Amino acid sequence: MKTERVADTDVRYRRSGDGDLAVVFVHGFLDDQYAWDRLIPQLTTPGIECVTLDLAGCGDRDTADGPYDYDRFADEVGAVVDALGKPFVIVGHSMGAAVAELVAVQRPDRVRGLMLVTPVPLAGVHLPDEMIERFRSLGGDADGQRGVRDQLSVAFPEAERDRLVATGMRLRPEVLRALADCWNTGHPVGERPSAYPGSVLIVRGEGDGFVTEDMVNNSIAPRFTAVTAVSVAEAGHWAHIEQAADVATHLDRLLAEARGNVGAPAANTSRPQGWTDAFAQQSAAAFGEAFTQDVVLEASILTRPVEGRDQVKKVMGAASVIYESLRFTQETVDGPRTYLEWQATAFGGLPIEGVTILTKNADGQILRAAIHHRPLGALLRFSAALRNRLAGEIDTDHFHQG
Template sequence: MNSTHSTQPVLVFIHGFLDGADAWDDVVSELGARASNALCVDLPGMGARASEPGPYSLERFADDVATQVRALSGPRRPVVLVGHSMGAQIAELVAARLGEQVRGLVLLTPVPLRGAGLPPDVIRAFHAAGGNPAAQRELRRSLAANLDDAQLERLGQLGDRVAPAAVGTFADLWNEGHPEGPEPARYRGPVLIMRGEGDAFINADLIASGVTPRFASPEVVSIERAGHWPHVEQAVAVVHALQSFLANVESTSVTPQGWTRAFEQKSEDTFSDAFAPEVVLEASVLARPVAGIERVKAIMTTASKIYEALAFTHEARKDSRDYLEWEVLAFGGERMRGVTVLTKNPAGKIVHIAIHHRPLGGALKFSAELARRLNGQIDASFFYSGA
């Protein structure tokens, strides 16, 4: 089989608490041509957008970034999201919004999506940095391991722009987190987690308990001689880890096509566009094959709505066949995996679909749920009822 490659993903950098797009300058410079089209966002109320008023929320930030990503040139241009600290929380929420457009998620010294949970006496120190440049710089110095004076001042000047009243609001946002934080992540694609070895705030225990368990198989990298700002303290090491991750992502990423886009949009019309009239569906969740575009698109559209999260993880192609590996969540977070084989005619329309779910228990439950939702539309004999 010959592996296929999608358009090289655009890198999207999302800064953290009191920072701005300029915090990524060293990383972007080190990446050179690979970051020539990178999007370094300024969040509302920070960076170049410090004058934008509230109300502020993680949801607002995620919507803002998602809107900027959707405006990138090209139809549904693939992206890799890179978020630092609070920006890691936002990056994860953006990934859930953009679906298969996101080919990789990089979390740099990430605050868990559930929040840091600092007690009131500790979070007060972050509140106190508002309107107090000296306190802010001291706070940064205490959380860093290798910031020189020039780097500290560059970050400090970013924080100086933020309205004093907004500083406490932003601190509360990352400290209290998001309601989805205790649940498994909705994003199911490749994940790289980087932490600074000298970061006393986002330490190894916090990442092990609050971040890594939420993802299927994240890669975790420690950056030596770095604290909470590895992208400033050790930009070369961060870029090295990022490039290695990108090489993996770009060698296994799934090319957008009618099939994967139809699952994202959960639309009968989009499935229709991908199918030939005589399409046949065989699947481990079906008792026998289903033929004809109307019945097949009804089943596939219904199936797409049962999935709570879906990620296509690998793709290969040989002659007229596409092979797709995927992972899904359904039934309140139950994980299933599988392989789909698509056979296309010379016009590029799908004429045969073979879908293999695992494990068996999940497949049987899925079949029964399809039967329930399609009652009166598709004959019950196509499904297993004893799940």
Template sequence: MTSHNPSTAHENAHAPSTFVFIHGFLDGSTAWDEVVADLGDRAADALRVDLPGMGKRAGEPGPHSLDRFAEDVATQVRALARPIVLVGQSMGAQIAELVAGQLDEQVRALVLLTPVPLAGTELPDEVMKTFHALGGNPGAQRELRRNFSTSLDEERLETLSRLGDGVEAASVGVFADMWNRGHALGAQHSRYKGPVLIVRGEADPFVTAEVISSAVAPRFDEPVIASVGNAGHWPHVEQPEAFARVLSEFLATVDRARSAAVDRQDWTRAFEQKSVTAFADAFAADIVLEASALAKPVIGAEQVTAVMAAASTIYEALAFTREATSGLRTYLEWEAQAFGGDKLFGVTILSKNERGEIAHAAIHHRPLGGALKFSAELGRRVHGKVDAAHFFSAA
């Protein structure tokens, strides 16, 4: 069981994170407008970054580098002083990973959309001439976007292309070389160890499935890989609703897993403190506690708090060994020692209501002899506070 209450210091651990969106090569913060709108309230406080020299910061002088861009974003993120979800597209994915590696604990999840590998693409000079030639050439920029996309209508194409039009011609080649050469950290396993989602457009001719599987995904611990249909290199512009849906589904999974992890930490802390107040804030007013050490359920926050606080004083040692979550339900497997060395084992199942309060708890002890002994001792310790009919009596 966990100690969780939206009004406590643990509120931030359960609260939704703030999105930080980082655009790609020759784009700007407004490229995320439709995705933010489709995410609704979840992205109401989103930070949409404009990188130096692009978007609303077009013309901002260099020197430009991936490290400078990463530090620029990291500075803005630190100022938020709250947990974030980093979302980077194309070259922005390189920057997002660098920021995640710096800030680590502040980053709840990293999302790489049509990501250029952090190590770069290492395209030959002859190919890179095409990207260098985009500077000061609006027609060429529009043609490249058409070739790298599948469903950019003329309005969206023009909106996206105008962002590139504003970039100084001399900077275009500099930015292209940045993502092509990549960063030295791309040669090793990623420094960021948290949840990662990698998304590509199914028809993207630039960041292909082979690029993802060979140069991006292997650098992370168990990344989730997804794709957006009928989209090329800009799924967030071509299919914003579909990308928002993929993003939301991933974050729902991340939030559930994190909630379970926080539950485990808080519940462990409550047992370590062995106090009534450590348990009290966790429970709904009408919580129901069932257990193999109870003859019948205990109902109500005051009664359940008394039982759990007393139970914690019986254990001489307690370790949670496994955990899992499914929706609002958390499963915690544990092993304990009591009564001068007796071993007890069990599973705790916590079900929360929509307010995040524990509404139902089921605690299963084994072996039977230990459970009966535990029940009798628990009844002795809560005598006068909880009806004795709930507990086993050897008499």
């Protein structure tokens, strides 16, 4: 572990590990860079360097002058990224997630992934005055800060909670008020779809009463084109502290994909071999390298399985075009199997939901995919649409005829 400083600034950052891919961690409201110390040792991806820092006014930089806003934070975190001089994945928690997105957008040539842990919307939360005042007035209020952490967490380790309360007590009241206004008001670019085109992993605690599932589904995930959202059981707003091992497992998967793109330009970093991002590209070729040569596709829209990489590519490419929107809402990994829940629309807004089960070999390629659609009416219509699109390429007896 070593600490370095960005030239001609008071911005210091800690570096641990040695690799050609940096993983930069941005802490959230009331926290400091040491909030990541439970998660980082749980990572197993080789060839990475982990980097943490304190935002202005927080942690070891509690005496830093303002402003305390997203643009200043993104400039300083970006300066750290630039000093590292290597491809990077950036991870942000809560308010820090918004900072992480801004940094990623500004460095498309080197960013390889973006992970948002219980993120607040970049556009802001817009709590009414009486509610945001509760957060603004936490400066110097140890009981209030402890109460907020207890209310929004499920399994906060007591020692770490008390340490972070002590950290939050170091924030000057004017800094704390400015930080609360920052994440509540948001940044103007958050009102538009994100300019970041690469892989995004959103992680929220199932017990988080602040960053709710509806907030993720309605205000955060739709802004990205290549997004996976997962929930962590027995965790609240500080999922990376409450269930560090589980969050590290999700981050390891993102890093494994990013490691394959260390030398690639940003335009190729949206997980081209991944199942979820292949849908965003809406082409048969995008699915190619994800499959083994003898892959088998089973689905409720099929009367019998489709076998072989070329045939399965055709079916999945055609299916991805039929969807008008597709969002993966949950992901669970159990050994070689990955379970994905998703929601989609087709045929002029018709809702379709389902579950996909992917079975992978030791090299990470998909050897079997099972896709379950609902409801029945949408399923039958989807099967008929596929039959028409693939006429002459896939035998029609693979599809429902009614």
